[in-house]
Amino acid sequence: MNNFNDPRLAVRIGDISLKNPVIMCSGTFASGIEYNEIYETQIIGAVTTKSFSLKPMEGNKPPRLCETSSGLLNSIGLQNEGIDYFIKEQLPLVKKLKINTILSILGVSSSEFAEIASKIIKIEHELIAVELNLSCPNIKKGGITLGSVPDSVEEVTSVVRKTLNIPVVVKLSPNNDNLAEMAKRAKSGGATCVSLVNTLIGMAIDINTFKPRLGNIIGGLSGPAIKPVALAKIYSLYKANILPIIGMGGISGWQDAVEFMLAGASAVGLGTVNFVEYDAAVNVINGLIDFISRKNLNNISDLTGKLKAGQ
Numbered sequence: 001m002n003n004f005n006d007p008r009l010a011v012r013i014g015d016i017s018l019k020n021p022v023i024m025c026s027g028t029f030a031s032g033i034e035y036n037e038i039y040e041t042q043i044i045g046a047v048t049t050k051s052f053s054l055k056p057m058e059g060n061k062p063p064r065l066c067e068t069s070s071g072l073l074n075s076i077g078l079q080n081e082g083i084d085y086f087i088k089e090q091l092p093l094v095k096k097l098k099i100n101t102i103l104s105i106l107g108v109s110s111s112e113f114a115e116i117a118s119k120i121i122k123i124e125h126e127l128i129a130v131e132l133n134l135s136c137p138n139i140k141k142g143g144i145t146l147g148s149v150p151d152s153v154e155e156v157t158s159v160v161r162k163t164l165n166i167p168v169v170v171k172l173s174p175n176n177d178n179l180a181e182m183a184k185r186a187k188s189g190g191a192t193c194v195s196l197v198n199t200l201i202g203m204a205i206d207i208n209t210f211k212p213r214l215g216n217i218i219g220g221l222s223g224p225a226i227k228p229v230a231l232a233k234i235y236s237l238y239k240a241n242i243l244p245i246i247g248m249g250g251i252s253g254w255q256d257a258v259e260f261m262l263a264g265a266s267a268v269g270l271g272t273v274n275f276v277e278y279d280a281a282v283n284v285i286n287g288l289i290d291f292i293s294r295k296n297l298n299n300i301s302d303l304t305g306k307l308k309a310g311q
């Protein structure tokens, strides 16, 4: 077993410092508390919580999950217990377990984001960063509807930035053709970095019943099926040189994590793989330590953006 505190794994993503580049994606690892019964979740660089809204949300009607070839469609619709629940019920446990937490939040307008942020002021010192979900495809208001409008991206980022002192991460959607513009506006609003990709819009149909497989008809596709798309989006945005990137989308092992870093990611997110391999983070961290040893690298961040030209 490797030393999980190996200093060669330490990374900086803007003004966020992590002991390793492995981050759990929002909505796929809850707040890390339950997984701690299986392994010490404090070894993970950071756990991004499920997105929390101002008030509890029930989510979409079932079925809300459907497996596809090499992928997963979900239309959860951001079911969550609300930000007060996170602060009162989950944060004390998260603190006790020393889980490095990025708190994901979601609002339907900049004023709602501001209201959520004002509730976070008193606990911000317990968090590594706050992530703004401006990319969920499964809701009618907020999410991607805000994240597709450059002015909204800047405004939401800026109100949260002005309210809180901790780093702000803006989560972007692959369904958006203008990622560079959104990243620029996130930067103008004061974001420290962007995270991408959220899920790709998709659907599936049951040919026996002629009905959609998801209650919401349309959902978000994740898992290995989206990896090449995610990689290309991250590569393009890295070349645009706007903000550091947390890269995610179909990572299922350490080799994928290396690919994402070579394409330009400063850190990587594990999402759907958590439903397949409960200790994926342990295996990815272990694999990365072995890889940098074999390659004689001083630090894992030496990989970021090191894609070579040609074949």
Ligand SMILES: Cc1cc2nc3c(=O)[nH]c(=O)nc-3n(C[C@H](O)[C@H](O)[C@H](O)COP(=O)(O)O)c2cc1C
Pocket: 025, 026, 027, 028, 050, 051, 072, 074, 076, 078, 104, 133, 136, 171, 197, 198, 199, 221, 222, 223, 224, 226, 248, 249, 250, 251, 269, 270, 271, 272, 273
């Ligand atoms: C079941 C499920 C729930 C998700 N919930 C959220 C969420 O609450 N907030 C968010 O920003 N992203 C959410 N996502 C998107 C993931 O965080 C991630 O961006 C996406 O799944 C791509 O990574 P992956 O292919 O490794 O899963 C969710 C994804 C899945 C599969």
